[in-house]
Amino acid sequence: xxxxxxxxxxxxxxxxxxxxxxxxxxxxxxxxxxxxxxxxxxxxxxxxxxxxxxxxxxxxxxxxxxxxxxxxxxxxxxxxxxxxxxxxxxxxxxxxxxxxxxxxxxxxxxxxxxxxxxxxxxxxxxxxxxxxxxxxxxxxxxxxxxxxxxxxxxxxxxxxxxxxxxxxxxxxxxxxxxxxxxxxxxxxxxxxxxxxxxxxxxxxxxxxxxxxxxxxxxxxxx
Amino acid sequence: xxxxxxxxxxxxxxxxxxxxxxxxxxxxxxxxxxxxxxxxxxxxxxxxxxxxxxxxxxxxxxxxxxxxxxxxxxxxxxxxxxxxxxxxxxxxxxxxxxxxxxxxxxxxxxxxxxxxxxxxxxxxxxxxxxxxxxxxxxxxxxxxxxxxxxxxxxxxxxxxxxxxxxxxxxxxxxxxxxxxxxxxxxxxxxxxxxxxxxxxxxxxxxxxxxxxxxxxxxxxxxxxxxxxxxxxxxxxxxxxxxxxxxxxxxxxxxxxxxxxxxxxxxxxxxxxxxxxxxxxxxxxxxxxxxxxxxxxxxxxxxxxxxxxxxxxxxxxxxxxxxxxxxxxxxxxxxxxxxxxxxxxxxxxxxxxxxxxxxxxxxxxxxxxxxxxxx
Numbered sequence: 001x002x003x004x005x006x007x008x009x010x011x012x013x014x015x016x017x018x019x020x021x022x023x024x025x026x027x028x029x030x031x032x033x034x035x036x037x038x039x040x041x042x043x044x045x046x047x048x049x050x051x052x053x054x055x056x057x058x059x060x061x062x063x064x065x066x067x068x069x070x071x072x073x074x075x076x077x078x079x080x081x082x083x084x085x086x087x088x089x090x091x092x093x094x095x096x097x098x099x100x101x102x103x104x105x106x107x108x109x110x111x112x113x114x115x116x117x118x119x120x121x122x123x124x125x126x127x128x129x130x131x132x133x134x135x136x137x138x139x140x141x142x143x144x145x146x147x148x149x150x151x152x153x154x155x156x157x158x159x160x161x162x163x164x165x166x167x168x169x170x171x172x173x174x175x176x177x178x179x180x181x182x183x184x185x186x187x188x189x190x191x192x193x194x195x196x197x198x199x200x201x202x203x204x205x206x207x208x209x210x211x212x213x214x215x216x217x218x219x220x221x222x
Numbered sequence: 223x224x225x226x227x228x229x230x231x232x233x234x235x236x237x238x239x240x241x242x243x244x245x246x247x248x249x250x251x252x253x254x255x256x257x258x259x260x261x262x263x264x265x266x267x268x269x270x271x272x273x274x275x276x277x278x279x280x281x282x283x284x285x286x287x288x289x290x291x292x293x294x295x296x297x298x299x300x301x302x303x304x305x306x307x308x309x310x311x312x313x314x315x316x317x318x319x320x321x322x323x324x325x326x327x328x329x330x331x332x333x334x335x336x337x338x339x340x341x342x343x344x345x346x347x348x349x350x351x352x353x354x355x356x357x358x359x360x361x362x363x364x365x366x367x368x369x370x371x372x373x374x375x376x377x378x379x380x381x382x383x384x385x386x387x388x389x390x391x392x393x394x395x396x397x398x399x400x401x402x403x404x405x406x407x408x409x410x411x412x413x414x415x416x417x418x419x420x421x422x423x424x425x426x427x428x429x430x431x432x433x434x435x436x437x438x439x440x441x442x443x444x445x446x447x448x449x450x451x452x453x454x455x456x457x458x459x460x461x462x463x464x465x466x467x468x469x470x471x472x473x474x475x476x477x478x479x480x481x482x483x484x485x486x487x488x489x490x491x492x493x494x495x496x497x498x499x500x501x502x503x504x505x506x507x508x509x510x511x512x513x514x515x516x517x518x519x520x521x522x523x524x525x526x527x528x529x530x531x532x533x534x535x536x537x538x539x540x541x542x543x544x545x546x547x548x549x550x551x552x553x554x555x556x557x558x559x560x561x562x563x564x565x566x567x568x569x570x571x572x573x574x575x576x577x578x579x580x581x582x583x584x585x586x587x588x589x590x591x592x593x594x595x596x
Contacts, residue, residue, distance in 0.1 A: 079514070082513035096508075098229040099226070108512055
């Protein structure tokens with residue numbers, strides 16, 4: 001089991017103004033699992049993704065990645081876990097605009113300890129696999145939204161993380177491009193044997209995932 | 223991380239250029255103020271440092287070279303008789319008024335030289351230093367030719383109504399008082415100014431024998447010759463510099479301006495860096511989310527501050543070089559030494575690093591979960 005969450009609870013504030021964003025969420029994912037995380041606005045989707053992505057510490061509960069407990073109080077260790085175990089795809093791709101597509105991938109690969117040559121080789125392979133090889137030396141500004149999101153998927157995969165987290169990766173794309181991106185995400189997570197959690201509002205995408213997770217008022221209904 | 227940091231800066235090239243120009247001017251301002259200070263220190267003590275004498279014997283409580291008090295001429299043989307002294311010569315210094323042909327008057331410092339011209343001009347353009355012993359002869363510096371109304375050798379002028387003839391022109395032998403030096407013989411210098419008696423000089427310059435310590439010989443002179451002070455050349459040069467820089471307030475003004483230059487540059491770099499960091503916080507949050515350690519992001523901010531500082535320094539140094547070259551033959555030269563310039567550079571870059579403090583704080587407070595709110 002690559003990811004195991006036990007009673008994850010996250011509260012913001014306290015007393016009357018307090019808000020419980022996650023309420024005893026338990027979840028287990030195997031490598032190769034592809035999950036769609038659905039829920040209305042404010043239901044806790046992004047909070048859950050942030051906690052699983054080691055960006056936010058839960059108020060209660062614990063989480064294991066690859067069998068090891070995540071030390072949420074140790075910020076340096078959290079950065080290392082994100083660097084080695086997690087790949088992110090954000091809503092708006094968030095590529096560095098002043099770097100070329102391949103450079104956007106290579107810096108992440110190098111940061112994960114791949115080395116320059118290996119990072120370049122892996123980046124070229126991924127860009128090729130995702131059909132954006134011709135953009136490798138172009139900057140994000142000249143690419144379409146769909147192309148940028150494909151490059152973002154490649155960036156999330158460059159260090160072969162066992163967990164992929166995507167936060168509404170289709171929100172800024174039209175249906176056709178959004179569908180392609182999700183197809184690529186699910187395909188690549190299987191190819192790379194990574195567990196995938198994708199936050200989405202679009203129920204038409206559900207059939208493309210192996211599992212669906214519904215969250216409402218911080219509670220998960222599997 | 224260095225590449226990311228630099229390219230993040232270059233992303234907004236116009237802002238980078240404007241900031242660089244601003245920093246360049248501030249570095250130039252700082253370097254120029256320090257250059258002015260060094261130039262003044264060099265200028266006000268130039269005759270002392272170039273006189274080839276080890277010891278200056280002066281009237282008690284003489285504040286600086288330019289304000290000497292007369293001492294009896296017989297101090298010369300008295301100094302000469304002190305063990306360890308190889309030779310001693312007189313030196314005369316007095317303020318006077320140079321009368322130009324157009325009627326204008328110029329305040330000058332008349333320097334009277336003894337037989338061997340010790341303390342005379344060390345860099346001659348036209349003529350020889352010995353011409354001061356010709357009748358009515360004076361040597362003027364080329365920097366002040368226009369100010370004095372001198373067109374060529376042989377021109378005649380008056381000093382307090384006494385005729386003088388320009389027989390030599392020296393180069394870069396300046397005063398820091400803006401009143402040109404006029405070199406002549408001791409006898410003629412006294413002749414130009416009737417306030418002084420024929421048996422007075424201002425200083426006695428002495429040279430120590432080989433192997434003798436100037437400090438020891440100085441002590442012997444002080445003990446043997448009454449009513450005078452004996453200083454080594456270095457001591458007299460320092461006293462003169464201190465007088466002009468500290469007692470007149472000139473040096474403090476310059477130092478305050480230099481410190482202001484440093485401070486303003488620190489604020490400008492700090493402000494620019496903070497703006498750049500704030501603009502790029504979503505990118506830093508994204509990098510943090512992707513596992514970039516906070517120290518790497520902090521390194522990026524430091525690289526940016528040093529890059530801004532270095533680019534400003536390079537442009538500012540080029541401006542300083544030009545200004546120093548242009549001022550070399552003026553009464554107020556900008557001068558420096560490699561050590562002083564290196565110190566200014568180091569202090570300037572340090573101020574740029576200090577300026578990154580606020581930006582570093584912003585980066586260290588960064589919440590990587592911000593990436594989902596971008």
